[in-house]
Amino acid sequence: MSTFQIDFGETKRIIGIDLGTTNSLGAFLDLTGPKIIPTATGGTIVPSVVSNIGNEIVAGDNARALLIAHPDLTVYSVKRLMGRGVDDIQEELKLFPFRIAEGSENVIRLKLGDKTFTAPEISAFILREIKRNAEVYFNEEITQAVITVPAYFNDAQRQATKDAGRIAGLEVLRLVNEPTAAALAYGLDKRQNGIIVVYDFGGGTFDVSILKLHDGIFEVLATNGDTHLGGDDIDNLLLQIALEDIATEWSQPEIAKDHQAVQTIRRAVIDAKEKLSFAPEVFVTLEYKGQQYNRAINRELFDKLITPIVQRTLEPCRNALKDASLTHEQIDEVVLVGGSTRIPLVRAAVEALFKAKPHTELNPDEVVAIGAAVQAGILSGDITDKLLLDVTPLSLGIETMGGVVSKLIHRNSTIPASASETFTTAVDGQHNVLIHVLQGEREMVRDCRSLARFDLKGIDPLPAGLPKIEVRFLIDANGILSVTARDGRTGKEQTVEVKPSYGLNDEQVEAMIQESFEKAEEDFKERQVREARVEADRIVSAVEKAKRNEAFWTLPEDERGAIERALNELLVVYHSDDYGLIRIRMEEVDHVTHHLAEIIVNSAVSGVLKGTRI
C-alpha cells in the first residue's frame, strides 16, 4: 500500500484493540498494512471471557474452555456492565449469569470465585491478554493503545473503558467508535468521496454511523444505536426456548438453575445459530450427563424468532438518516460490521432499508480491530493522508429549575466540542455551587443519564447573584467530558470536584493500577520460582541417574562428597520462594558434576548425561 509512509524508528509502537462483548482482537500496522496480532494458540480472537482458577486469573481461550466446567468461576459479556449501575442492569441479570457481590451500590462488583472485581478490572484482564500477545509477538514492551468502543457509548461507559486500559498498563491514546473504525478499515482502498453507512451489529451492542468521505477525511454526520442489543439477545432467545424444551423432555423442571447445563445448552444454541447463517436447517445437539437433546431448527422459524430483534436495529438507522438530513437515495455505500451481520435476515433488512447491496468483503470479526490499527497509525504519524472527525452520540446538558435539562452540546456535534455557561449563587455568602451534568435526548432530568455532579468550590462570599462563575464543558476527541471553571470577576481558576454518578473515581482507578502492578510483580516471581523448580527437578534426576553409573565410583571420595553436599543443599532450598537461591545452588551442582559428566561422555559408558545441561 503505497499510501503509507512508514518510519517506525525509535518511537513506541501503538496497537489497536477491539474490546468486544464476545470477542476481542488486537491489531497493528506494518509496512504492508494492518494485521491481526496472533494469540498464544496461534489464533486471532481472544474470547472476552475471564476465569478465576484458584490463584490465577486467566482470560481468552483458556477462560472460555472453563466456562462450561466452571461457570461459577467464569464471566463473559462483561462489556454490558461497563459504566453502569446496579439499577441499570436488572434486565441483564435475568439473562446473564452475573454474580453481583455485596457493596455494589456505587460501582458494580462481580464475584469470581473467592474474589470480586469491577467491570473495568475484568476488561483489564482481557486487555492484558492482548497486550501480552503483542509483547510476545513483537518481543518488546507495549504500553500504548487505541481501543474501540460502541459509538453510542455514553461518557461513563467510555470512562470505564479508559480505566480498563489504565488498569491493564496501557496508555489509551484514543477511544475510537467501532463503526468509524470499520469505515477506516474499509476506506483504505475505497472511494475518495461519498456517503457511507456503517451498520455494526455485534455481540452486545448495535451502532449505526453515517459518514461523509472527503479526500481522506472521514467525517461522521450522525450516529445512533442501542448499547444493549446484540447477538447475545438472539442467543438468550434460543436458550430460553431450548431450556423449556429440555426441561420437559428430560423431565427436569429445574434445569435452568444448573449452571453447567445452561452453559452447555448455550454453547449448543450458539453453534446452531452460527451454522444457520450458511445452511437452511440445522440441529441443536447436545449431551449432558448422559442425556441427549436433538432438535431441528430451520431458517424460516429462526427468522420469525429474531424479527423483533432485527426490527429494533432499524429505528436507530432511520433516526441517524434524519439527523444527517439524508435520504436513503443519497447513500453510496453500506458496510456491515459485527458477527451478527452474518445472519441472512439481518443482511436482507439492511439491504431493504438502504436500497444498497452491503459490503461484506472484510471479515466482520476483524474489521474493527483493523480500523483501530489504522487509527493507531494516524496517531503515530505513520499515516498522514487520513483523518477521523467523529461526533458525540448523545446531547450533554445540565439540570436547571424544575428538573429540566438545559442542553449545552447537542448530539452529533463534531468532537472536540465545547460550551460555556455562567453560574451564580442563590444565597448571600454561598461558597459552592453544584452542577448536575446529564447526557440524553429527553427534556427531564429523570429521563436522562446522570453523568456527574461538579462542585464549584471556594467561591468568594458575596451577596447572592453577584459571583459570576464561568464554567466550560469540553468533550474531547475520545468523547469524554471535562469541566473547568473560573471566576468571571477575578479570572482565577476555580476548583471543580467531580463526583461521577457511575463508575470509579480517580483514586479507585489509581489503587487498581497499583494493585495490578503488584500483582504483575507477584505473577512474575511465581513464574520464576516455578521455572526454577522445574529445572531443579531435571538436574536432580539427572544427577541421581549419573550416581547409579559406575563412572561415579571412579571419582575420588572428596569429589563424590562434594556432589552429595551440593545436591543436598539444592534440595534444602528447593521449596523456598527464593528462585535466585535455587538457581545459585543449581549452578553449584552443575559445577561439581562437571568432571563426572565429562568422564561419562568421554568413556561413552552410557549416554545418560548426554544432552542434558550438566
Place this chain on the structure above:
Amino acid sequence: MIYFEAFGLEPRLQIDTEDLQQRFYRLSREFHPDRYTRKPVVEQQMALERTSQLNDGIRILKDPIRRAEYVLKHNGFDIGEQRTKDVPPELLEEVFELNEALEESDTTQLDGFQTRFVAMLSASDTELQQRFAAYDLAQSRDELAAIRAILNRRRYVDNLITKIQSAL
C-alpha cells in the same frame, strides 16, 4: 470575534458556506489532536483548544440564524429566549385568530395558517439576506437592530408552526 478568526475570516454576515467547509477541512487536517499525539503536552492542549474552536465555530457560522445571533450577541444585543413570548405587533391579530382555530381544532383553518406562516418564514429569510448584505457594507447598529427584529419574528413564527403541526 473568535469563530470568524478561527477560520481566518472577516466578521461578515454573508458567508460562502462551501468556502467555510473547505477551510474547516484544511484547518482540521492541520490542528486535529490526532496530529499531536507525539507532541509536548502544551501543544496537545493547543490542538484541543483550536479544534474545538473550529468545531464549535462551524456549527454556528454555517447556520445563518445562529451566525446572526452570534454577531448580535457580540455587539451587545440581547437575544435571550424570553423575547419569544412578546408577540410582534404586526402579528397580534393573526395570533388571536390562530388561537381560536387551535381551540376549535379547525383543521382547514389551521392548514391555511400553516401555509401563510411558512410563506412568512421564507419571506423573512429573503429579508434577512438583504439585511445581511446591508450590514456587511455599512456595519451599522441600525442594521443589526433590524436583523434582531426579523430574528425575533422568525423565531416566533417558527414556534407557531410547531404548535400548528402538533395540533394537526
